Amino acid sequence: MSAPAVRTEGLTKRFGALTAVDALDLAVEHGEVFGYLGPNGAGKTTTIRMLLDFIRPSAGRATVLGGSGADPQVRRRIGYLPADLDVDPRWTAGDLLDFYGALRGGHDATWERTLLDRFELDPTRPVGELSTGNRRKVGIVQAVAHRPPLLILDEPTSGLDPLLQHEFQLLVRELVGDGTTVFLSSHVLPEVEALADRVAILRSGRLVALSTVDELRRSARTRIDLRLNAPATAVDLAVFDGIAEASAADASVHLLVEGSVDPVLKAAARLTVQAITTHEADLEDVFLTYYQPANRPANQSMRGEQR
Amino acid sequence: MIVAARMVRDRRRSTGWWTLGVLALVAFTVALYPSVKDQGEIEDLMRNLPDAFRAMIGYDAAVPLTSPAGYLHARLFSTVGPLLFVVFGIGIGAQAIGGIEESGRLEPMLANPVTRGRVAVERYLAGVALLAGLVVVFAVATFALAAAVDALAGVRTGGLLGACAAVGALAVLHLSLAYAVGAGTGRRGPAVGVAAAVAIGGYLVYSLLSLVEVLAPLRFLTPWYWYLQRNMLAHGVAVAAIVVPLVLSALLFAVGCSLFLRRDLR
Numbered sequence: 155m156s157a158p159a160v161r162t163e164g165l166t167k168r169f170g171a172l173t174a175v176d177a178l179d180l181a182v183e184h185g186e187v188f189g190y191l192g193p194n195g196a197g198k199t200t201t202i203r204m205l206l207d208f209i210r211p212s213a214g215r216a217t218v219l220g221g222s223g224a225d226p227q228v229r230r231r232i233g234y235l236p237a238d239l240d241v242d243p244r245w246t247a248g249d250l251l252d253f254y255g256a257l258r259g260g261h262d263a264t265w266e267r268t269l270l271d272r273f274e275l276d277p278t279r280p281v282g283e284l285s286t287g288n289r290r291k292v293g294i295v296q297a298v299a300h301r302p303p304l305l306i307l308d309e310p311t312s313g314l315d316p317l318l319q320h321e322f323q324l325l326v327r328e329l330v331g332d333g334t335t336v337f338l339s340s341h342v343l344p345e346v347e348a349l350a351d352r353v354a355i356l357r358s359g360r361l362v363a364l365s366t367v368d369e370l371r372r373s374a375r376t377r378i379d380l381r382l383n384a385p386a387t388a389v390d391l392a393v394f395d396g397i398a399e400a401s402a403a404d405a406s407v408h409l410l411v412e413g414s415v416d417p418v419l420k421a422a423a424r425l426t427v428q429a430i431t432t433h434e435a436d437l438e439d440v441f442l443t444y445y446q447p448a449n450r451p452a453n454q455s456m457r458g459e460q461r
Numbered sequence: 462m463i464v465a466a467r468m469v470r471d472r473r474r475s476t477g478w479w480t481l482g483v484l485a486l487v488a489f490t491v492a493l494y495p496s497v498k499d500q501g502e503i504e505d506l507m508r509n510l511p512d513a514f515r516a517m518i519g520y521d522a523a524v525p526l527t528s529p530a531g532y533l534h535a536r537l538f539s540t541v542g543p544l545l546f547v548v549f550g551i552g553i554g555a556q557a558i559g560g561i562e563e564s565g566r567l568e569p570m571l572a573n574p575v576t577r578g579r580v581a582v583e584r585y586l587a588g589v590a591l592l593a594g595l596v597v598v599f600a601v602a603t604f605a606l607a608a609a610v611d612a613l614a615g616v617r618t619g620g621l622l623g624a625c626a627a628v629g630a631l632a633v634l635h636l637s638l639a640y641a642v643g644a645g646t647g648r649r650g651p652a653v654g655v656a657a658a659v660a661i662g663g664y665l666v667y668s669l670l671s672l673v674e675v676l677a678p679l680r681f682l683t684p685w686y687w688y689l690q691r692n693m694l695a696h697g698v699a700v701a702a703i704v705v706p707l708v709l710s711a712l713l714f715a716v717g718c719s720l721f722l723r724r725d726l727r
Contacts, residue, residue, distance in 0.1 A: 207577075208568050209725035234572035240565035242471055255462045257573040296569075419481035 157220040159184045159304050159335040160205060164214030167200050167359075174200040176359040177214065182337055184303075186331055187368070189350030191337040199237060202308055206234060207338075219304055230258055233302035237309045239293035245280020247292045249276050251299055258300045269295045273321070286313045294322060298329060304327065304335045305457040311345050323348050328351040347371070377433040378409040378418065383426045393421045464570070464580050474552070476591055479549055483599050486545065490537045491606040498527050498612075508590045512671060514600045530695035531613040534624070537603065539689055543628050547660050549595060551635030553588040555652035558717070559643020562727055563650075571726075581644060581718045588636055596629035623698030630706040631688045635660050635709035641717030647727040697698035 160182035167175040175197040183189040185436050192198050203209045205216050207224035221228040242248055244371075248271070255261035270277055273291040281292060283384070290313045297305060304324070311319040324350055326336060340346050346353055353370055355363040363370070376400075382390065386402035394400040397417045399410040407425075415432075469548075483619050497503065507515060508692045524531040542641035558581065561567045571577060600622065613621075635656050663683040670676045680686040684706055691699045 177584055203568075203726070206568075206572055208571065229572060230574035232572065236569055236572075238565070239569055241569060242566060244471070251465070253467050254573055257570075257575055259574070444727065447683070 157217065158182055159186075160188070160218055162214070162216045162287070164194065164200070165201070165204060165211050166213040167197070167204060167209065168212040174359050176358075178359075178361055179356060180361070180364075182335060184335050184350060185330070185333055187336040187338060187350045189346035189353040190337060190356065191343065191346055191353055194339060194341055196210070196341075196356040198341075198356060200359075201306055201356075202234075202306055202337075202339060205306065206232070230300070231303050233297035233300065233305045235293050235307045235310050236295040237312070239289060239296075241281055243280060245281050246278050247281060247284075247295070248277035250281065250292060250296055251277065254296055254318075255299065261299045262301070265301065266295075266299050269299060272325070272425075273318070286439035287315060287318065289377055290341055291318065294325070298325070301329075303334055305334055306339075307336065308339045309341065310338065311340075312342075319345070320353050343375055372413060376415055378411060378415065379433075380407040380409065380422055380425065380427050381409065381429040381430040383428055386461070390425055393424055394418065396423055405439045462583060462586075463574060465583035465590070468557070468584050469586040469591060470516065472512040472591060473592065476595065477488075479595055480598050481544075483545060483595060484602055485605055486541055487537065487599060490538055491533070491603065491610060491612055493536075494532055494607075494612040495610050497532060498529075500527065503527060517707060521695070523546040524692050528695075529607065529614050530616045530620075530692060530703050533607065533612065533616065533621075534692045534694050535715070536720075538624050538628060538694070542599070543631055543685075543688065546592065546596065546599075546628055546632035547635045550588075550632035551653055552641045553591060554639030554656065555635035555649045556644045557584040557588050557640050557643060559639075559647060560649040562643075562647040562676075577722055578718070581721050583642055584713055585637075585718075588640065589633060592636060594633055595631060596625055596632075599628075600625035612717040617697050620650040620693040620695065620697045623703065624693040627688050627693065627699070627702040627706075630703045630710075631684055631712045632711075634684055634706035637713035637717070641720075642714040644717035645720035645724075647724070 158181040160180065162178045162180045165175060165180075166173065167176040178201065179199075180188075184428060190198055190201070204211050205218050206221050206229070207222060216223065219228050219231055222228065223232075231275070245253075251261060251266055253412065255266070264277070273295060275288065275291055275295065281289060292313075294310065311322055312320060326334075330349075336349070338346060338350055348390060349369055352366050353366070354361055362437050382405050385405050390407060391400045393401055394407075394409060400409045400411070507520055507526055508522075510520075520526065520535060522532065524534070526532055526535055527641055541616070558567070561570075561584075567580075570581065603625070603627035604621065605614075638659060639652040642655045643649060646652070663685045665691065667680055667683045667685040670680045680690075687699075687702045687705055691702070693702070
């Protein structure tokens with residue numbers, strides 16, 4: 155267990171003039187949930203495809219479970235959920251599980267049954283007739299059916315309703331409790347926030363941040379809207395000088411808060427506030443934090459982390 | 462052979478339809494023989510046709526069209542028959558890697574404990590096996606029906622088997638070409654396109670070059686010449702018509718496979 159579950163060293167992939175992944179250094183430890191965040195097109199799927207040897211690095215290298223993603227013995231221990239599971243639409247979920255099970259040397263029938271029941275899947279229905287959400291569930295079930303020690307999940311809950319997202323998160327937590335390592339790629343923060351211990355943020359193929367979720371959350375800017383009993387004035391806004399970025403629109407004050415909201419609340423107490431709306435720090439804001447070097451918290455510039 | 466078995470199962474239904482088509486072709490063709498065999502004027506008609514046209518339909522002056530060997534060769538083994546197998550072969554060869562990769566269905570499979578090489582080999586063999594199965598159906602049906610309507614007189618058994626094997630080899634060659642292009646590019650379109658162009662071009666070159674005396678030696682460049690130059694039903698097996706396409710097929714498979722192993726998936 156000395157080698158990390160996933161390690162990339164200077165991993166680079168160029169498609170012609172485009173550098174999709176640029177000198178990526180990562181180490182995912184055994185047993186952790188590693189969030190891999192980035193906007194669409196940042197190179198997340200490209201990284202995963204290199205881990206699984208679907209495409210070869212232009213430079214650098216990647217090892218998975220101490221070996222190569224091309225090695226069947228390594229693949230046997232990986233559960234992969236692609237962003238868009240595409241299989242022959244005439245296959246039933248049962249066909250898919252039988253086929254993959256045969257390739258993997260057999261699924262535990264009880265566990266497979268449990269998973270199908272848990273996600274309320276009918277194994278006799280052709281995959282092509284399933285809704286997007288149900289196809290997604292088939293993808294989840296096939297990814298964990300052989301109880302792999304490493305899960306590589308690409309946008310796992312896109313297309314799932316909140317109930318199913320919750321069910322999926324419960325499943326992942328159980329598996330992690332049993333020692334499973336998870337490489338979780340996503341472009342939505344809440345999904346990663348709910349599961350991951352550490353997060354890497356990728357932008358244009360480059361690692362722009364590597365930190366724990368807690369650190370990330372602290373650095374995220376929170377948006378708060380205050381509704382006043384009268385149109386906001388410059389005097390109202392001045393209350394927040396040096397505490398938050400404030401702007402007014404009619405009777406509302408929009409605040410952009412970095413770090414703790416405590417000073418903001420104390421300052422707001424001087425106004426007559428009728429309603430407060432807070433917006434969960436969204437990924438856009440987190441990305442913005444990392445896009446602008448001036449805003450970048452020093453304790454999180456761990457790019458190119460040394461190990 | 463799990464990957465191969467899965468591919469055979471996936472193509473069960475379409476192969477069933479192809480089997481029906483082959484049976485229908487054999488049945489209609491062979492059943493018509495009794496009404497043709499007493500019509501001497503067909504022979505006169507043939508003698509008056511241009512050489513190129515006679516070559517195109519596989520006419521051989523030494524073997525009358527009204528004889529079983531002449532009739533079966535011209536009607537079953539020279540036109541629609543090989544075309545059917547070549548089309549089937551191209552479809553399956555293009556799908557084996559190019560088609561499945563283009564549709565995005567290859568990567569989920571490859572995330573399992575299988576090497577790319579194993580998938581490449583098994584899916585090729587599955588395609589060849591399906592084609593071979595179709596040829597066997599064709600051979601058995603031809604033997605049985607020809608025997609039933611008394612259309613085996615003067616037909617060499619070995620020659621008929623050889624002709625069936627040769628039509629299979631011709632189709633395997635085109636299957637392998639489509640496979641190699643598909644495996645090299647990861648796309649179905651170019652695989653079908655290149656293989657179909659070679660099939661049609663080969664056939665045209667064979668028939669048109671027969672017209673021009675000085676160019677006739679060039680005919681050996683086309684697989685259709687290896688296959689059609691000799692009426693095996695009347696004259697016995699032409700080993701080259703079976704072996705040469707199979708050797709080339711093995712080469713094409715090796716090339717396609719090695720390209721597939723080296724490149725990025727699409």
